[in-house]
Amino acid sequence: MESLIFVVTENPKFFFKLNKGLLKYKIRFKILNLGERIPNIKSIILTTKEELKSLGEFNQNKSLVIPYEKDNGFKEYILNVLTAYKLGDLNFKSLAFSIDPGTKRFGLCVFVNDYFLNSHTVFNKGDLINKLTLYLKAINIYKEKGEEIKYNFKIGRGMGVLSTTKAILKGIFSLFDQLENVDIFLVDESKSSKIQIYDNGKRFPKHEASALILALRKGIKVEQENYIEKINKIKKKQIGREDFLQQKQEIIYLNKNKTDFEDLFRQIISADISISDSIRFIIQHSKQVSQIS
Known part of the structure; x- marks a missing residue:
């Protein structure tokens, strides 16, 4: 049930914390450049709320976008990423x-x-x-x-x-x-x-x-x-x-x-x-x- 994860961000603090959090749960991911076209496959896209508008084209029926918002807390964010990764949705x-x-x-x-x-x-x-x-x-x-x-x-x-x-x-x-x-x-x-x-x-x-x-x-x-x-x-x-x-x-x-x-x-x-x-x-x-x- 595990999904492929794409990390799309130019925010170094977010990437550092995200990398650490994903490693903790042994979740592999692929890095894409901001604006780069997302592969047309079932996937999870991790980015920040501020960078949502700059995402490249992607199939909304196949890709689940989980934007990070500072006010919601990073520990909570990682748990939701883990949920989507293991179960396929939120x-x-x-x-x-x-x-x-x-x-x-x-x-x-x-x-x-x-x-x-x-x-x-x-x-x-x-x-x-x-x-x-x-x-x-x-x-x-x-x-x-x-x-x-x-x-x-x-x-x-x-x-x-x-x-x-x-x-x-x-x-x-x-x-x-x-x-x-x-x-x-x-x-x-x-x-x-x-x-x-x-x-x-x-x-x-x-x-x-x-x-x-x-x-x-x-x-x-x-x-x-x-x-x-x-x-x-x-x-x-x-x-x-x-x-x-x-x-x-x-x-x-x-x-x-x-x-x-x-x-x-x-x-x-x-x-x-x-x-x-x-x-x-x-x-x-x-x-x-x-x-x-």
Whole structure:
């Protein structure tokens, strides 16, 4: 799904920051002179708002232009470039986060339109909320006026980190208080840290891998009015056990069939398969394995 990128600018500061940002995400690009004709192929054109009028001819049906405006912030700009690069456009329908709370580190995975976009390891709740705020600001720059976006959270609810989960929820409810279409789920973390994931021979960061696995599970829906009550019930083991039992076979499948999952994982982080399709894949194959055994 990745698109070819053309950088068209004579602004040295913009180019320096853009080059650094694209290198961070290992995004290759080609430099074109301002005014040079853009090749008639599917592509993304990166330039500044001031240089838009000086762009060469290009096919508007094949090329997506993403102009940089100083007032919008460069970090937000790069995230939108990453989104367009991986998904092919900036037509936002949903923004989802899966969070693995830890005692010292948190794992965070970000999904746009049901496809994996990015992941982070953060070190405290404040850093986590800042990351969420950054993505929220980035998506608001290019979304159409009046366009409805669905927001989804899946947050780990391990017994040892419930107080941390509670603090995260408080921050999320404050951040997303004015938004509609927000669904939040507390997800069983059982065995999520036991699954090691490798991408091209390199181990994916532990907490980010756990966050990705949480994105593939169901959970208990909570709202601002009842999240404290439901967390207390989880502590007392009055709710939550049924989630684990329902997904037990899928958890066993992922632990025993690491080769299958690593292949699926590579497709997920390359945005070649959606999270919904990944969940269906896991359910289907875990049932097949169960029937065989």
